[in-house]
Amino acid sequence: MVRTIQLEGVSIEKNGRQILTDINIEVRTGETLGIIGPTGAGKTTLLRVMDLIDLPSKGRVLFKGEAPKNEGERLAARRRIGVVFQRPVMLRGTVYDNVAYGLRIRRLSKDEIDERVEAALSDVGLKGYERRPAKVLSGGEMQRVALARALAISPELLLLDEPTANLDPRTSYVIEELISRAKMRGMTTVVSTHDLPQAVRLADRIVIIMDGRVVSSGSADLLLNSDSDDVRAFLHAGMLRPVDWRFIHEFARVSH
Ligand SMILES: Nc1ncnc2c1ncn2[C@@H]1O[C@H](COP(=O)(O)OP(=O)(O)OP(=O)(O)O)[C@@H](O)[C@H]1O
Numbered sequence: 001m002v003r004t005i006q007l008e009g010v011s012i013e014k015n016g017r018q019i020l021t022d023i024n025i026e027v028r029t030g031e032t033l034g035i036i037g038p039t040g041a042g043k044t045t046l047l048r049v050m051d052l053i054d055l056p057s058k059g060r061v062l063f064k065g066e067a068p069k070n071e072g073e074r075l076a077a078r079r080r081i082g083v084v085f086q087r088p089v090m091l092r093g094t095v096y097d098n099v100a101y102g103l104r105i106r107r108l109s110k111d112e113i114d115e116r117v118e119a120a121l122s123d124v125g126l127k128g129y130e131r132r133p134a135k136v137l138s139g140g141e142m143q144r145v146a147l148a149r150a151l152a153i154s155p156e157l158l159l160l161d162e163p164t165a166n167l168d169p170r171t172s173y174v175i176e177e178l179i180s181r182a183k184m185r186g187m188t189t190v191v192s193t194h195d196l197p198q199a200v201r202l203a204d205r206i207v208i209i210m211d212g213r214v215v216s217s218g219s220a221d222l223l224l225n226s227d228s229d230d231v232r233a234f235l236h237a238g239m240l241r242p243v244d245w246r247f248i249h250e251f252a253r254v255s256h
Pocket of ligand 1: 015037039043044045
């Protein structure tokens with residue numbers, strides 16, 4: 001089985017705080033992996049580790065089977081990863097400039113940049129926004145520009161941190177459809193979310209993290225039938241009894 005990224009015994013400590021402990025996760029090429037967990041569990045930090053920004057205090061991270069051996073290799077690997085964080089950063093300039101950013105760094109031709117920016121903006125439903133200043137967009141629009149920027153580079157790994165947290169239901173639906181279409185094209189995606197039905201709709205496998213540790217992982221069905229106390233505790237922490245969770249799962253399946 002081909003793996004795009006693997007975390008082996010990864011621990012992260014920041015400012016004297018243990019944030020992630022002994023994480024073992026593999027992301028298989030072509031799959032969508034859902035990361036769910038309560039607020040503060042370490043989901044964003046986990047995505048930062050997968051984006052090769054946060055370096056483990058212990059353990060190692062393999063991208064395409066290899067751990068970057070030096071700074072040059074780490075940066076080269078990072079260029080193959082697209083990421084959208086929860087609070088997207090807009091660069092100065094227009095929407096076009098923002099989406100073109102990674103393509104210019106990669107020194108693509110002007111024609112190819114135009115083509116890719118147009119395709120990515122149309123994918124996220126923002127065709128016609130090219131000339132708008134990015135910094136005055138609404139939160140939801142910024143989120144979509146950030147997603148277009150990540151998709152435009154045709155990443156080998158797409159990391160999405162709560163991609164619909166600030167969006168209205170219709171825009172959330174557009175984004176979910178986009179993630180599903182990217183998956184159909186073979187995109188390897190990791191999506192962190194608070195939204196359990198969303199995880200069930202999008203993910204092939206789900207990892208539950210609590211207090212910086214993986215407490216369970218597997219298909220939605222496997223989690224549903226889990227008799228682990230930790231998983232049940234999470235469902236309760238999310239104000240969901242197992243019976244609600246079961247209902248959500250059925251609903252997600254029917255409404256997909
Ligand atoms: N630089 C840092 N120094 C100290 N503590 C940190 C640092 N960064 C994150 N943390 C702490 O680590 C924990 C995990 O943070 P993280 O942002 O990864 O959680 P999360 O699961 O993404 O939360 P949320 O769902 O609320 O976004 C939190 O308690 C946070 O306060």
